Structures are given as C-alpha cells and as structure tokens.
Amino acid sequence: MRVVNDEPGGGPFAELVKMQAEFQTRLIEETTRYLRRLQGVFEPRAPGTVLQPGTETLVSAPSTAGETVELNVEVENRQRVHTMVTPSVTPLVESNGTTFFPATEFSPPSRLLAPEEVAVLTLRLPLPTELTPGTYRGMLILQGFRDGGVPLVVEVSAPQAAP
Amino acid sequence: MTGDPAMVRLRLVDEPDSAGRTTATLLASLAARLAALHSISGADAIGALTAGYAALGRKVAETAEGHRMFEAICRGRAGSNGDELWKALLIGRWASSLPPSPVLDQLRNDLALLLADDLDAALELPPMPPEVFGTGRPDPEPATPAHYLLGMWAFAREVVTGIEALAAATWPPPEQVVQGTPREPTVRGPLLP
Numbered sequence: 001m002r003v004v005n006d007e008p009g010g011g012p013f014a015e016l017v018k019m020q021a022e023f024q025t026r027l028i029e030e031t032t033r034y035l036r037r038l039q040g041v042f043e044p045r046a047p048g049t050v051l052q053p054g055t056e057t058l059v060s061a062p063s064t065a066g067e068t069v070e071l072n073v074e075v076e077n078r079q080r081v082h083t084m085v086t087p088s089v090t091p092l093v094e095s096n097g098t099t100f101f102p103a104t105e106f107s108p109p110s111r112l113l114a115p116e117e118v119a120v121l122t123l124r125l126p127l128p129t130e131l132t133p134g135t136y137r138g139m140l141i142l143q144g145f146r147d148g149g150v151p152l153v154v155e156v157s158a159p160q161a162a163p
Numbered sequence: 164m165t166g167d168p169a170m171v172r173l174r175l176v177d178e179p180d181s182a183g184r185t186t187a188t189l190l191a192s193l194a195a196r197l198a199a200l201h202s203i204s205g206a207d208a209i210g211a212l213t214a215g216y217a218a219l220g221r222k223v224a225e226t227a228e229g230h231r232m233f234e235a236i237c238r239g240r241a242g243s244n245g246d247e248l249w250k251a252l253l254i255g256r257w258a259s260s261l262p263p264s265p266v267l268d269q270l271r272n273d274l275a276l277l278l279a280d281d282l283d284a285a286l287e288l289p290p291m292p293p294e295v296f297g298t299g300r301p302d303p304e305p306a307t308p309a310h311y312l313l314g315m316w317a318f319a320r321e322v323v324t325g326i327e328a329l330a331a332a333t334w335p336p337p338e339q340v341v342q343g344t345p346r347e348p349t350v351r352g353p354l355l356p
Binding site: 029032036037039040049056059060071072076088090101110111112120142144145150 | 169170171172173174175176177178179181182183184185186188189191192195196199203207219222223225226227228229230231260261262265267268269271272274275276278279293294295302303317320321324325328329
C-alpha cells in the first residue's frame with residue numbers, strides 16, 4: 001500500500017494518526033482519573049453530621065398571600081463536639097406546577113451548637129401578594145449535613161372577599 | 164402574621180458506621196489532612212479544594228436563596244467572564260477531574276477542635292489512625308465557575324459566623340476605655356529646646 005501525505009484531507013494515514021492521538025489522549029485521561037479515584041479512596045475522611053431520621057413535617061398554619069408565615073425549628077446537638085447549623089429552604093412547588101422561591105429569613109441565620117445544646121431557629125417566610133392559593137411543598141434543609149431535610153408544607157388560602 | 168408558629172424538633176447525630184465526631188477523631192482527621200499534603204501535588208490539593216467549593220455551590224444552588232444568587236452570578240458579567248476564563252485556562256477540566264474535598268465539614272470540624280474542652284487530653288493520646296474515605300468517596304463532578312463562586316460565598320458566610328461565634332464568649336465590651344499611665348514630663352535642656 002502506498003502512503004502519501006499530500007492527499008486532500010490528509011488521507012488514510014492522517015486519519016490513523018488522528019485516531020491514535022485521540023486514543024492516547026483518552027487513555028491518559030482515563031488513567032489519570034482512575035489514579036485520582038484510587039488516591040481518593042485512601043484520603044482521610046472528615047467526620048460529618050447527619051439528621052436523625054424523623055417523620056415530622058413542618059406544616060404552616062393556613063395563611064393568605066401578603067402575610068408572613070412563622071415557623072420554628074428546634075435543633076438539638078447530640079454529638080460530643082460543637083457543630084454549626086445553617087438552615088435554608090428549597091423552592092416550594094404547588095401541585096399545579098407553580099414554583100415559589102421564598103425570601104426566607106432565619107433568626108439566627110446560623111448557630112454554633114455546643115454538645116447537648118438545644119436551640120430554636122425561627123423561620124419567617126413572607127408570602128407575596130401575587131402568590132396563588134394552594135399547598136406549596138418543599139424542604140427545610142440544614143446546609144452541609146448529609147441526607148438532611150424536613151418536609152415543609154405551606155398552605156396558602158385565598159384572601160377573604162371584603163364585605 | 165399567622166397564629167402560633169409550627170415547630171419541629173431535629174436531632175443532629177453522628178454518621179452511622181463511623182467513629183463519630185469526637186475531639187480525638189477530629190484531631191486525627193486534621194493531622195491526616197496535613198500529612199496528606201506531603202504526598203500529593205499542589206495542583207491536586209488546590210484542584211480538590213476547587214472541586215469542593217463547586218460541590219458545595221451545587222448543593223447551595225438547590226436552596227431558594229442559593230438559586231437566586233446562582234442566577235445572579237450566571238446572568239452577570241462575572242458569569243460569562245468566568246466561563247471564558249475557565250474554558251481558556253482549562254480550570255473546569257482540571258477541577259472536574261478531581262474528587263471534591265468536603266470543605267464545609269473540614270471547616271466545622273476545625274472550629275469544633277478550637278472549642279473542645281478536652282483537647283489537651285486528645286493531644287497526649289498516641290496518634291490515632293484516621294478514617295479513610297474508602298469506596299464511599301464522592302466521584303468527580305463537573306465544576307463550573309458559577310458553582311465555585313456560590314460555594315465560596317456560602318463557605319465565607321460560614322467562616323464569618325463561625326469565628327464570631329467562637330469569639331462571642333470572650334468578646335470585649337463595646338466602647339471600652341483603657342486608662343493609660345501618665346508619662347514622665349519631657350526634660351528640656353540646652354541641647355533640646
């Protein structure tokens with residue numbers, strides 16, 4: 001077989017070189033990825049915190065648009081050292097697909113809890129006036145904790161008509 | 164405002180099948196982290212941290228507040244410039260190929276060590292072997308500049324709150340006045356008029 005290098009597009013030899021180069025590049029990438037994963041297996045682990053599984057759901061009292069919902073979360077640190085708690089709320093979704101991104105305000109926004117300490121975090125959730133009535137569901141999560149979250153349900157009722 | 168606020172009780176516990184968070188295990192984890200720095204390259208260490216901030220940003224973006232911040236970053240000039248920089252300098256490919264460091268856990272554990280009342284006893288114990296990730300190590304995930312910035316934002320807020328909280332117990336009162344001692348009057352002589 002005669003191999004030439006002046007064919008338009010490089011010819012079969014150029015194609016072979018290109019495929020070989022791509023193969024080598026991919027091989028190096030995959031080998032590096034494998035070695036990094038192997039290295040990660042022996043990497044020291046940072047002990048973490050989880051939420052003890054519960055069946056509780058945080059349900060707000062029925063409220064109308066324009067009001068502010070207030071909810072409390074009592075957090076108990078059952079670990080032997082201090083831990084930081086930073087709560088937040090996911091977007092709330094109604095069954096008809098309406099998604100509400102609440103401008104929540106936690107008091108305090110974060111709390112450093114000593115062992116066996118219990119703290120109450122208050123969540124204030126203003127409901128915008130344009131929010132349509134319905135049942136909005138989401139999660140209250142504690143940032144950074146594995147598998148952490150409490151189902152959150154906010155009931156928004158229609159405003160009563162003026163007499 | 165609605166009536167009586169609803170309340171739930173949450174309990175924070177150690178991860179199952181682990182030694183848990185104690186002063187000794189946190190100390191072992193910190194010592195192992197420092198020791199590991201001698202056996203890996205700087206690029207791997209910084210890349211894993213970058214991937215860690217991006218991973219934190221991905222989690223924070225799932226919240227309502229984080230989502231707003233993420234959208235704001237993406238829509239602004241910082242978002243587009245960040246994308247171009249990461250693409251041109253291959254930062255995204257580099258950070259996406261490394262397993263993310265658990266930056267928030269590490270910060271919280273280090274703060275807990277600073278507040279531990281049994282640190283002296285833990286330091287006198289023989290070195291304890293640290294737990295390793297094993298096969299439970301999170302795999303590398305695509306890292307983007309917007310997620311990285313969001314992770315840095317959340318991390319920085321935690322740093323500020325954490326350090327303020329650990330200093331709160333010994334915080335000096337505001338507007339403190341410290342009385343000084345009267346200085347000796349300057350002796351004026353013929354050479355120093």
